[in-house]
Amino acid sequence: MKQQSGGHYLRELEALRRAGRFREPTSMDPACVDMASNDYLGLAHREKLFKRACRRVSAYPWHAPKSSLFVGGHHPIHREFERALCEANGFEAGVVAGSGFLANLGLIEALVRRGDTLYIDESYHASGMVAAKLVQGEVVTFAHNDPEDLIAKLAEGSGRGRKIIAVEGLYSMEGDRLKREFFDIAEWFDALMIVDEAHSSGTVGPRLLGVFDHYGIPIQERHIKMGTLGKAYGSYGAYILASKEIVSFLHNRAKPLIYATAPSLFDIALAHEGFDYIGAKRKKLHKKIKRLKRVAKKATGREPEGMIVPLPMPDIQTAIRLKEALKADGFEVGAIRPPTVKSPILRIILRTSVKAAKYRALFEKIEELLHG
Structure with a gap:
């Protein structure tokens, strides 16, 4: 029987279309050069890592977690990866x-x-903003990557209860890196500090471990590091690193850990292979990253702090037009529109698996399309 559309959301969908904000799932065109995805180090294309992950999973008599972490689903593959992350990053538990x-x-x-009280950067990822609506405590937003505004708002606080600061190591749309001062502020105000390293793990720091690594921050009990596996690590999933006390508390209170099936064994195994690869090849990867940053700096006048290059667009229509024109020329880039960002941007991702010459050609084409 054919399902009939009830028309319950048609008006809202039409409004999104008129505003240029309508979205549909899309696939990367294999004929284009990928300069849009978060596969910063090109690990999603490395067949050897895929095969090693297959062997890692095949060493066990079952290939899926089968249940939540707390009903027998905490597999040795999970434990091995948690241990490797803790040892490399200097945390007690994960x-x-x-x-x-x-x-x-x-x-x-x-x-x-x-x-x-949760003090959260106004540009924090949507997942954090959704979570902020669910908390029992007070939520205070502060100006993006602005230490002085955070200090002022912490000073205005009641002083009761815990203070928790939520920031990102590298912001996904702005492309800017967390300022060093935030680590000091957390100490001054005795606050817990959540650092979302989704976009900085694998791309920033001498060991490519993120902003803790970049700034040489000694890990303390107040520090909490969260990161994803679907970006530089070339897989899917996430991790949280913290003190034993906090991780134990999350085991007992974090609903997405308690009431969800444990992460895919293959995805964790693949991320572990990617993590090991980055550790072994970091010198080579650093050279490639620096080369790409030089190209971006020459084109934009500013060296990226990570591997994200946001190019402001005059309006949504121009962003979409340039994205389509670039795709026709073989370049896949992101056109990011409100409400994800305040103003539309072209979002260029520097990927070490793409040659610098390709980025030079891309930036020249963008200049031609905008001012040609």
């Missing part, structure tokens, strides 16, 4: 999660209790 969205949702909703 836990894997099904996705970055679920990790942020569970982390923030669980930690901010009644009487506590």
Whole structure:
């Protein structure tokens, strides 16, 4: 029987179309050069990592977690990866999660209790903003990557309960890196500090471990690091690193950990292979990253702080027009529109598997399309 459309949301869908905000699932065109995805290091294309992950999973008599982490689903593959992340990053404990969205949702909703205050960057990922609506405590947003505004708002606080600061290591749309001062602020105000390293893990720091690595921050009990596996690590899923106390608390309070099937064994195995690859090849990867950043700096006048290059567009229509024109020329880039961003941008991702010459050609084409 053919399902009939009830028309319940047609008006809203039409409004989105008129505003240029309508979305549909799309696939990367294999004929185009991928300069849009978050596969920063090209690991999603490395067949050897895929085969190694298959062997890692095949070493066990079952290939799926089968249940939640707390009903027998915590597999040796999960434990091995959690241990490797803790040892490399200097944290006491860790836990894997099904996705970055679920990790942020569970982390923030669980930690901010009644009487506590969450101080969250206004540009924090949507997952954190959704979680902020679920917390029992107070929520205060502060100006993007602005230490002075955070200090002012912390000083205005009641002083009751825990203070929890939520920031990102590298912001996904702006492309800017977390300022060093935020680590000091957390100490001054005795606050817990959540750092979402989704876009900085694998791309920033001497060991490519993120902003803790970049700034040489000694890990303390107040520090909590969250990261995803679907970006530089070339897989899918997420992790949370923290003190034993906080990880144990999350085991008992974070609903997306408790009430969801444990993460895919293959995805975690693949991320582990990607993580090991980055550790072994970091010198080579650093050279490639620096080369691409030089190209971006020459084209835009500013060296990227990570591997995200946002190019402001005058309006939504121009962003969409340029994206389509670039795709016709063989370049796949992102056209990011409100409400994801305040103003439309072309979002260029520097990927080490793409040659610098391709990026030079891309930036020249964008200049031609905008001002030609």
